[in-house]
Amino acid sequence: MNRPLIGISTYWEQKASWGVWELPAALLPAGYPLLVQSAGGLAAMLPPDGPERAAATVARLDGLVIAGGPDVDPACYGAEREERTGPPAHRRDAWELALIDAALRSGTPLLGICRGMQLMNVALGGTLVQHLEGHSEKVGAFGTHAVMPVMGTLYASIAPEATTGVPTYHHQAVDRLGRDLVVSAHSDDGTPEAIELPRPAWALGVQWHPEMGDDTRVMEALVRAAS
Template sequence: MTSASKGPGRRPVVGITGRSVPVTLQGTDMVVSLALQSHVDFLAAAGCLPVVLPLRPGVEEVVAGLDGLLVPGGPDVDPALYGQSRHPRTRGGSADMDRAELAVLGAALEARLPLLAVCRGMQLLNVRCGGTLHQHLPEITGDDTHRPDGAAFVFGRHVLELEAGSRIASVLGSDGPPETACHHHQAVDRIGTGLTATAWAPDGVVEAVEAVGHPFAVGVQWEAGQTEDDRLHVALARAARHR
């Protein structure tokens, strides 16, 4: 992106790291790179230009042309990246995808780019900063309330405890304690260097982290983007606009 394209009045460009999934379109099987439409819609409604970033080697080079980054949910992170062997319930994507997304996250942190990391995104942010994960949360909490087990897709619901004065409290705390809509079986264990926990579920599971000293780098464990609550997307857009 040239400096001329960064003039006054232009829309902030926010990258959304893509997910590669198999689909059948007009009777033909294919693999596509995509983003959740609500992420696109929320950011566009907040005045941004969302762009999907296919997770290929070298994708981190586009960070210089972005004003913000959203890393969404997806498959489990390869546990080898945080020094563990694979749990039987861990279901990863691909090593190439993990490496590409870690590179984008690293470039965004180094550039102090406004960043929102959701679900897998928060876990990957923690791993990028040297942290570790619980690979199967029911073995820690003793229940499946963060990802209810059953045939149908059902959200777990938790009222959050927010750290007073935190970024996440400034975004969500004005209307009383927020309730999450979550669907995850993994979670932060050891918190990475430079990150701090700023929200918790009643059972003590970390539900948000923030990068210390960063203008706006927030990770949330719940499914932001799969409910009507767009406050985090609006906050990311505002940070991208002010960058």
């Protein structure tokens, strides 16, 4: 069986260092392509491009991952920037919103991870909580907490146990849900931890970072859908 091609959005940094070089770079933590590969897919990096090219890009993919990264610009959901919201990544916001739109229009299986889940919500008209306590242990270090599935959802079919420990690092979260989205997992404080579109769409967002853990089931489910 041919392995499905899974595109993964990337960072775009004006200064990155490796060897003797310090240059602008498209970056992606290795956990993302490694997770795609271990789940049976082929990984392709998708650095920011013109939003008008998103549909043509998605047309060449079997599945799409919107990766984690910086805070979504509050202007994307009609809010004022709060003090603890990070600096904007305008180029990445525009590109990834266009990728999400193209995937939803074409029915291409879509997985949003952390920022990717938040951006899925924004793309469908939702809003975000700009600062949330208790979901990051310390700066630059992933923590772990439990998430609980909502029965009858896609996510619950992937991870049906009552609770699952997941790697987490975020300070923003879904506030008002975007149109047609449903919450499919939550943490013990009620924070939405997974959102999805009802079937027959395959569009799932998870607030945690599966690329930083050993549980490959979410990515395996995407790869199966993309096959």
